[in-house]
Amino acid sequence: MQLSALITALTLAVGPVPAHPAPGLDWGACPDDLPGTPPSAAVTCATLTLPVDWADPHGPTFGMVVAKRFARGARAGTLVFGPGGPGDSGVDRVRKGDRFSDEQLDRFDIVSFDPRTVKRSAAPTCVPEPDRPPVVLHDPAEFAAAVTTNRAYWDRCRASSPVFANADSVTIARDLDALRQALGERRLTFHGSSYGTLLGEMYAERFPDRVRAIVLESAFDHDLPLTDFVRSEAAGAQDAFDQFVAWCDRATATECVLHGTDVRGTWRSILRDADAGRYAPLTSFEVAALPMALTPQWGRLAGTIRDLADGTAPKPPNLDVAAGVFCADFPADVRDFTAYRRLVGIAAKAAPDVRYGAALLAIRTCLGWPQPIANPPHRLAVHTRTPLLVFNAVHDPRTPYPWARHVAAELGRSGRLVTYLGSGHGQYQASGCTTAVIDRYLIDLTVPPPGTTCPDIS
Numbered sequence: 001m002q003l004s005a006l007i008t009a010l011t012l013a014v015g016p017v018p019a020h021p022a023p024g025l026d027w028g029a030c031p032d033d034l035p036g037t038p039p040s041a042a043v044t045c046a047t048l049t050l051p052v053d054w055a056d057p058h059g060p061t062f063g064m065v066v067a068k069r070f071a072r073g074a075r076a077g078t079l080v081f082g083p084g085g086p087g088d089s090g091v092d093r094v095r096k097g098d099r100f101s102d103e104q105l106d107r108f109d110i111v112s113f114d115p116r117t118v119k120r121s122a123a124p125t126c127v128p129e130p131d132r133p134p135v136v137l138h139d140p141a142e143f144a145a146a147v148t149t150n151r152a153y154w155d156r157c158r159a160s161s162p163v164f165a166n167a168d169s170v171t172i173a174r175d176l177d178a179l180r181q182a183l184g185e186r187r188l189t190f191h192g193s194s195y196g197t198l199l200g201e202m203y204a205e206r207f208p209d210r211v212r213a214i215v216l217e218s219a220f221d222h223d224l225p226l227t228d229f230v231r232s233e234a235a236g237a238q239d240a241f242d243q244f245v246a247w248c249d250r251a252t253a254t255e256c257v258l259h260g261t262d263v264r265g266t267w268r269s270i271l272r273d274a275d276a277g278r279y280a281p282l283t284s285f286e287v288a289a290l291p292m293a294l295t296p297q298w299g300r301l302a303g304t305i306r307d308l309a310d311g312t313a314p315k316p317p318n319l320d321v322a323a324g325v326f327c328a329d330f331p332a333d334v335r336d337f338t339a340y341r342r343l344v345g346i347a348a349k350a351a352p353d354v355r356y357g358a359a360l361l362a363i364r365t366c367l368g369w370p371q372p373i374a375n376p377p378h379r380l381a382v383h384t385r386t387p388l389l390v391f392n393a394v395h396d397p398r399t400p401y402p403w404a405r406h407v408a409a410e411l412g413r414s415g416r417l418v419t420y421l422g423s424g425h426g427q428y429q430a431s432g433c434t435t436a437v438i439d440r441y442l443i444d445l446t447v448p449p450p451g452t453t454c455p456d457i458s
Helices: 003-014 090-096 102-107 140-160 169-183 196-206 226-250 263-275 284-288 298-309 323-329 337-350 359-366 401-414 432-444
Strands: 043-051 061-069 077-082 108-113 188-193 211-217 388-395 415-423
Touching: 043 090, 043 169, 061 090, 061 169, 077 090, 077 169, 077 196, 090 108, 102 108, 102 432, 108 169, 140 323, 140 337, 140 359, 169 188, 169 196, 169 323, 188 196, 188 432, 196 211, 196 388, 196 401, 211 432, 226 263, 226 298, 226 337, 226 359, 226 388, 226 401, 263 284, 263 298, 323 359, 337 359, 388 401, 388 432, 401 415, 415 432
Parallel strands: 077 108, 077 188, 188 211, 211 388, 388 415
Antiparallel strands: 043 061, 061 108
């Protein structure tokens, strides 16, 4: 038989050879690339080969880096952790191991990953211009410059990362399902935090029959008009500051170094100094965001405010967002500076002490993103056998509590809201109550009763 005929016969017998092999994981030692956390025998790493574009599954591929921490005791299954940000590294979370309760570490193999465009998974090497316009734009010229610099930055990012133009949360949900298959899990057990909750929502919407249990901790509401997004984010930041002031009034002078002083007056003076450039390179936006960043570390926030009043500023925070992910999920459809100023006014009215809220950073990040949005905001349509567990603090400055209530309402019978009556963002381990409710759900599939709350322990 001629060689060509033999190949034809074999092809007919076994079917066409796929362009890429089925997803698989070849586990090995993790690289020594995480400062302060050397490789450990308890954690193994692998690279999952995935399509750049799921619409072209036999086209170009990239490698998504995955880490697994082995269960310390009697294994109940695999728990996949969904990192937030967007831009957080799930691989780092697993290697550090400090994001999980003792019971989770005992009962689960814990797996997470660097989502596409993040750190080890085809991250772009583009760097924003050092003189790009600030987060808060002051005039039409800065608005136009923000659009121009954003688009030039994204062009560089696309050129340096094969997945930058295919990184929305629906696409990453497809990656997550491929990871589930590669792990050999029939159904997914998932704990998403902050922006990672959007991934959990998108997964449950598209693969409801493959869901075992999903936790949405500090839930992201993807069904908000832009004005409501801005207003609610600013209100959440203001609420955090109000909680801090109330705490300082109750605290002793040892606990709060500002006790007995005019905290709001001092803060207003600090913001005026920030406007005047006293804390450069910190901008007024970065100073105003400190209460949000330090909730509920009230003692530390009090000390930071005292230092600012004395002229000493903290280290500038990292305000970079994984634009390839976020801007493909979020339509910053702000046509001109007049429309932008209206949004700034909405934030200022909702947050008289802290002015802005994180939504203005989101808008600044995505101004000029090419349309259409890959994953436009929409009402959730989820129908799972086990309800998704929505968990949120009442006083959450980043994903405000009304978002969690709205997500739970959209989920209906496929959702169950658990409320922590305290402050903070990502408060799974805030107390024994919060940890136990989530662990019993993830391990035993125990769905808490409607209206379940955990008391504030601060």
